[in-house]
Amino acid sequence: MPSNLSGDSLDGGVEVKDVLALIPILDSMPITDPNRIAMFGWSRGSMMSLIAVTKTNRIKTLVLGATPVDLVLSAINRPSLEHDVFKRLIPGYEFDKLALLEERSAIYWPEKIPKDISILMLHGTNDERTSIVPVFKFADTMKSLGVNIELKEFPSGSHTLIESKVSVYRKVLSWFNEHL
Template identity: 30%
Template sequence: MKTKILHREELKLSSIQEKMIESGWGNGVISNSVTEKIFYESDGLKIAGFISYPKDQSKKYPSIIWCRGGIGNYGVIEDFYARGIFGQIASWGYVVFASQYRGNSTSSGIDEVGGAELNDVLNLIPLADEIECADANIWGIEGWSRGGLMTYLVLTKTNVFKAAITSGGISFLDCSKEKRDKYLQFLYELTSEKLSTLDYDEICKSRSVINFPEKISKDTNLLLIHGTEDDKVPFENSVKLAEKLKELNYNCELKLIEGGDHFLKEQRNEISKLRKDWYDKYLKQI
């Protein structure tokens, strides 16, 4: 079998950082999980990412893809946060795969924010065959903010995921001249020569799952989390999508967090429990 993981090395932090991880993400995150930095192949490109898994590798664990937020290098996953975010999920009994996306961090290529780099998410799936403790047949996916947009679009391309979670996820974009989205401006500046004639209205429609919710896999059980005081992605993004999915008879649950901002830091423990319970219900009951 030709390997798609080009390089992997365990992520090491200082003892002080490890104590901070335990304080912020819970006791056992450091002692019960391993997190690695990786490079993997996607469409011929060398993409940076992470893998995290339980230290106890005596059995197989369900696999989860985590989709980062942000645009370009704003939102790149730093080592400290990777150890906390992914190590926490791994400590719950899962193997986590995450991408920095093409054109970001040390990845080659160009980030189109909902375009070709969706393949960088899908191309994480075969990596499970190279991780001995990963169950390549049981999958979940999670995305925050722009990562929510990525999650929704990926769910229109495959039915492999049994559980999906978004937090502050983007389901529709405002492409009016008065309120052109920052991501579109970024896209234009980054690839203006290549995409100067692109129809931005069409981009918005094709990136906004609210326009085609019926394309999302019905095999996926969705949990949409959103803070009511989110000043970056209005909570209506989750409310309107949840309404449409319920009309289409999807198994979709909406959790509005009263007073929660975009990052939901003040409600971290509550959100962690919601997420763990959702994964355990749909990925460990199979």
């Protein structure tokens, strides 16, 4: 079990706080509907979005692309992540690698994600950076917990899904129209 989901040690802790600081700004703007807040994140941004929704009940829906839900598996599949990303971005990584990776991996704490949120996950089956395998397990777990989640696979799709950008845009707009 993760050691500190709410602490500043989280990868991107300051970034998550910065994003959540936008909510009071939205509340003060007459052109926004503060009851219809969505988050859209890709890759690391989708991991941050999952962390963010554990800290507020204000997010109504998430759209997540190429989501690294299991950084432990990512470290095994892509050893270069340890030096290029994890050591650089995760404070204290060299002292407690496993716990810190689990702390940032939603697959280890699905019960912390609000049950009343809707989630759209977009993932290419040929994603060279983030395996879709744990995403299947994560989506199944979320469904079993009663979360409204849809996993949209893009056959032969890459990490960015650039080759399917029109389909991605249409799916995202449709999702927001339906869930906001």
